[in-house]
Amino acid sequence: MKKINDYKEMSKSEKKKLQKEKKIFDAAYELFILKGINNTAISEIVKKAGVAKGTFYLYFKDKYDIVDLIIIRKSNIILNEAMEIVIESNIYDFEENVILFVNHIIEILQKDKKLLKLIYKNLSWGLFYNAFKNMKHYENARRIITFFIDKLYIKGISNDEAEKILFMIVELTSSVLYSSIILEEPDTIENMKPLLFKTIRKILRN
Amino acid sequence: MKKINDYKEMSKSEKKKLQKEKKIFDAAYELFILKGINNTAISEIVKKAGVAKGTFYLYFKDKYDIVDLIIIRKSNIILNEAMEIVIESNIYDFEENVILFVNHIIEILQKDKKLLKLIYKNLSWGLFYNAFKNMKHYENARRIITFFIDKLYIKGISNDEAEKILFMIVELTSSVLYSSIILEEPDTIENMKPLLFKTIRKILRN
Amino acid sequence: MKKINDYKEMSKSEKKKLQKEKKIFDAAYELFILKGINNTAISEIVKKAGVAKGTFYLYFKDKYDIVDLIIIRKSNIILNEAMEIVIESNIYDFEENVILFVNHIIEILQKDKKLLKLIYKNLSWGLFYNAFKNMKHYENARRIITFFIDKLYIKGISNDEAEKILFMIVELTSSVLYSSIILEEPDTIENMKPLLFKTIRKILRN
Amino acid sequence: MKKINDYKEMSKSEKKKLQKEKKIFDAAYELFILKGINNTAISEIVKKAGVAKGTFYLYFKDKYDIVDLIIIRKSNIILNEAMEIVIESNIYDFEENVILFVNHIIEILQKDKKLLKLIYKNLSWGLFYNAFKNMKHYENARRIITFFIDKLYIKGISNDEAEKILFMIVELTSSVLYSSIILEEPDTIENMKPLLFKTIRKILRN
DNA sequence: GATGAATGAGAATTCATTCAT
DNA sequence: TATGAATGAATTCTCATTCAT
Numbered sequence: 001m002k003k004i005n006d007y008k009e010m011s012k013s014e015k016k017k018l019q020k021e022k023k024i025f026d027a028a029y030e031l032f033i034l035k036g037i038n039n040t041a042i043s044e045i046v047k048k049a050g051v052a053k054g055t056f057y058l059y060f061k062d063k064y065d066i067v068d069l070i071i072i073r074k075s076n077i078i079l080n081e082a083m084e085i086v087i088e089s090n091i092y093d094f095e096e097n098v099i100l101f102v103n104h105i106i107e108i109l110q111k112d113k114k115l116l117k118l119i120y121k122n123l124s125w126g127l128f129y130n131a132f133k134n135m136k137h138y139e140n141a142r143r144i145i146t147f148f149i150d151k152l153y154i155k156g157i158s159n160d161e162a163e164k165i166l167f168m169i170v171e172l173t174s175s176v177l178y179s180s181i182i183l184e185e186p187d188t189i190e191n192m193k194p195l196l197f198k199t200i201r202k203i204l205r206n
Numbered sequence: 207m208k209k210i211n212d213y214k215e216m217s218k219s220e221k222k223k224l225q226k227e228k229k230i231f232d233a234a235y236e237l238f239i240l241k242g243i244n245n246t247a248i249s250e251i252v253k254k255a256g257v258a259k260g261t262f263y264l265y266f267k268d269k270y271d272i273v274d275l276i277i278i279r280k281s282n283i284i285l286n287e288a289m290e291i292v293i294e295s296n297i298y299d300f301e302e303n304v305i306l307f308v309n310h311i312i313e314i315l316q317k318d319k320k321l322l323k324l325i326y327k328n329l330s331w332g333l334f335y336n337a338f339k340n341m342k343h344y345e346n347a348r349r350i351i352t353f354f355i356d357k358l359y360i361k362g363i364s365n366d367e368a369e370k371i372l373f374m375i376v377e378l379t380s381s382v383l384y385s386s387i388i389l390e391e392p393d394t395i396e397n398m399k400p401l402l403f404k405t406i407r408k409i410l411r412n
Numbered sequence: 413m414k415k416i417n418d419y420k421e422m423s424k425s426e427k428k429k430l431q432k433e434k435k436i437f438d439a440a441y442e443l444f445i446l447k448g449i450n451n452t453a454i455s456e457i458v459k460k461a462g463v464a465k466g467t468f469y470l471y472f473k474d475k476y477d478i479v480d481l482i483i484i485r486k487s488n489i490i491l492n493e494a495m496e497i498v499i500e501s502n503i504y505d506f507e508e509n510v511i512l513f514v515n516h517i518i519e520i521l522q523k524d525k526k527l528l529k530l531i532y533k534n535l536s537w538g539l540f541y542n543a544f545k546n547m548k549h550y551e552n553a554r555r556i557i558t559f560f561i562d563k564l565y566i567k568g569i570s571n572d573e574a575e576k577i578l579f580m581i582v583e584l585t586s587s588v589l590y591s592s593i594i595l596e597e598p599d600t601i602e603n604m605k606p607l608l609f610k611t612i613r614k615i616l617r618n
Numbered sequence: 619m620k621k622i623n624d625y626k627e628m629s630k631s632e633k634k635k636l637q638k639e640k641k642i643f644d645a646a647y648e649l650f651i652l653k654g655i656n657n658t659a660i661s662e663i664v665k666k667a668g669v670a671k672g673t674f675y676l677y678f679k680d681k682y683d684i685v686d687l688i689i690i691r692k693s694n695i696i697l698n699e700a701m702e703i704v705i706e707s708n709i710y711d712f713e714e715n716v717i718l719f720v721n722h723i724i725e726i727l728q729k730d731k732k733l734l735k736l737i738y739k740n741l742s743w744g745l746f747y748n749a750f751k752n753m754k755h756y757e758n759a760r761r762i763i764t765f766f767i768d769k770l771y772i773k774g775i776s777n778d779e780a781e782k783i784l785f786m787i788v789e790l791t792s793s794v795l796y797s798s799i800i801l802e803e804p805d806t807i808e809n810m811k812p813l814l815f816k817t818i819r820k821i822l823r824n
Numbered sequence: 825g826a827t828g829a830a831t832g833a834g835a836a837t838t839c840a841t842t843c844a845t
Numbered sequence: 846t847a848t849g850a851a852t853g854a855a856t857t858c859t860c861a862t863t864c865a866t
Contacts, residue, residue, distance in 0.1 A: 171381035583793035670827040
């Protein structure tokens with residue numbers, strides 16, 4: 001079987017293809033962030049990417065195909081960074097771990113409002129969860145999920161329930177993030193944070 | 207200022223105007239529910255409403271103008287119903303009141319998935335909250351919000367914090383509702399309910 | 413009920429609409445004749461007609477909508493002319509009538525090869541026959557068909573069979589016309605004519 | 619000149635070429651039958667054939683190049699079969715021979731409506747007639763044509779006229795076939811048959 | 825000979841908005 | 846007020862053909 005990651009072992013044309021895909025992906029990402037998905041025409045994407053219109057359809061089904069990819073890839077990066085910080089902190093209290101984790105995500109998305117907007121409006125738990133659970137490329141993200149679920153299991157919570165708790169924390173966090181960062185409702189993220197963390201702690205306790 | 211509610215006191219032409227507005231509103235609602243907002247053209251709305259295209263622009267700025275109205279009006283109805291049930295229950299435990307309240311909302315939206323979809327995808331806390339807080343027509347909804355905030359105040363929670371807690375409960379509930387009813391992720395609403403209620407109780411406790 | 417033909421009684425806007433339809437129709441006809449249907453873009457039609465692209469779709473479903481109209485209208489004109497000639501000839505022999513009739517059609521289409529091409533390639537008996545049989549506007553054409561069928565009835569041929577014989581004469585004639593005029597195969601129309609007439613006579617005899 | 623038929627004497631690479639051509643031809647035929655010519659893209663043909671896009675252009679000029687080939691080859695097969703039946707019948711009455719011949723063609727095309735559609739819409743007498751008259755590969759079909767013309771010659775009809783009569787019978791038959799089988803207009807093929815045969819007999823008689 | 829990635833012109837269709845009536 | 850014909854920019858998507866490998 002062909003190893004996907006071995007960029008070195010790829011033929012020249014395969015590399016070229018990958019680069020072309022990246023060009024289109026990057027152009028789309030920038031435009032989505034800048035003008036929103038619905039206001040970005042494919043003709044703009046290909047123009048920015050410097051490829052022909054037809055080339056777009058060689059690599060993607062439509063705009064929304066790219067949106068899903070963006071969400072998965074970007075989330076993956078952020079989640080990995082957040083986990084990295086948790087590990088490096090050398091803190092072993094689970095509640096603190098979660099707060100640390102969430103806090104990093106907040107900080108990233110606070111800086112990148114556009115990305116937050118894009119992710120929030122197009123995220124579905126299924127897309128997110130299954131991508132990480134099943135796909136080859138997202139080993140790390142999968143490990144994060146498992147980490148949380150395992151920790152809750154130790155606290156006497158079934159895997160099934162743990163998964164649902166995780167889901168609720170994610171949903172609550174992303175809702176609060178979106179509303180407070182983008183709309184500043186009901187308050188700024190700075191003012192929402194203490195209550196959000198308090199609420200997450202409550203949810204994690206029995 | 208003209209009193210809006212006094213339908214009886216209106217002149218004939220004013221009544222006609224209101225009826226025309228209602229026709230357009232109703233047609234738009236049905237179509238949004240049926241085909242989604244983006245897939246509904248103004249030409250379809252006016253056709254269904256039986257008015258001319260130009261007439262639409264006499265009453266509304268664009269499609270999204272109507273969407274906001276729909277959300278506010280429909281939410282208002284549902285919230286009032288839910289509050290009615292709380293009052294009629296003669297239960298005076300606050301936690302139970304909230305659960306009863308949320309449960310009714312779940313049951314309504316479980317039956318009307320289309321409306322849930324429409325509301326969830328286009329709801330913003332600001333729209334919702336401010337509409338009820340400030341507008342004449344939504345006295346009841348305003349009273350509900352005040353009811354909750356007062357109850358939390360008695361428990362020693364500041365109005366400001368109470369409002370945020372309310373916000374979080376609303377956001378969490380709507381996220382869970384949407385995901386579980388529409389996508390059945392991470393599980394059906396029936397299976398999510400116990401955990402959702404448990405979580406809400408946790409959030410309400412100190 | 414509104415009389416369709418009363419051009420005089422039409423409102424100004426109705427007249428305008430009719431003129432616009434005519435403009436598009438005429439432009440399309442000329443282009444179809446000139447370059448063929450498949451090689452004519454709607455953008456060319458509207459450009460030639462001097463209207464906006466959207467206007468096209470206000471009057472016609474697509475290109476082929478116009479093709480059908482062209483065939484029916486043009487056939488109607490030709491058939492009426494041919495019948496006129498039969499009547500004016502004061503010949504009362506049925507066989508001669510048919511030959512006279514067919515001969516006129518040949519002469520018209522011999523002069524207008526482009527129209528022949530258009531008609532032949534897109535004609536279906538159903539379109540043709542039913543249009544004349546049922547539509548208000550084609551009283552004369554209907555009367556022609558009835559005339560032939562009646563004459564054959566007198567000769568002891570059932571209406572049903574008469575209709576089929578008519579169909580075969582039409583099909584044979586149009587095939588021969590198309591092949592001989594457009595492709596000069598197997599011979600020129602002049603050289604085919606005698607045999608075609610002979611064959612038609614044979615078909616009409618018992 | 620290279621003998622085309624000697625498959626055995628071909629070099630390996632020549633065989634390979636022929637096989638590749640056949641693959642493309644077969645794929646195109648199936649797709650044309652299935653979806654029509656205009657709705658079949660070259661990319662689909664090569665995909666089905668399992669060759670690269672560029673390869674198509676090594677063997678054919680365009681889609682329509684293949685269409686002509688299909689018509690000639692398929693017609694050839696059908697005509698040969700029909701002739702076979704005439705010969706095997708041991709009937710020596712010419713009129714009966716023609717009817718037998720036409721009847722077989724009807725039966726084949728009645729079973730293979732798709733092929734009928736393809737052939738009819740793209741058949742021109744010239745293509746058909748000249749292919750059989752001149753090309754090496756269609757000796758049998760050529761002999762059939764000669765057979766009919768000879769028989770008519772015996773009846774005192776010049777070769778030239780005989781050819782035209784044949785043409786008219788073919789055109790009439792194919793028109794009736796197409797219209798009755800595909801469109802069921804003016805009636806089903808079963809109901810048209812008696813009249814078609816009667817008409818053909820009339821045409822053949824002096 | 826064979827490949828298939830890349831091209832980009834071009835087609836059909838939609839639809840919010842305007843404005844003369 | 847109300848109408849609805851007209852607009853035309855904008856968008857998506859297709860596909861025959863080329864050409865470097």
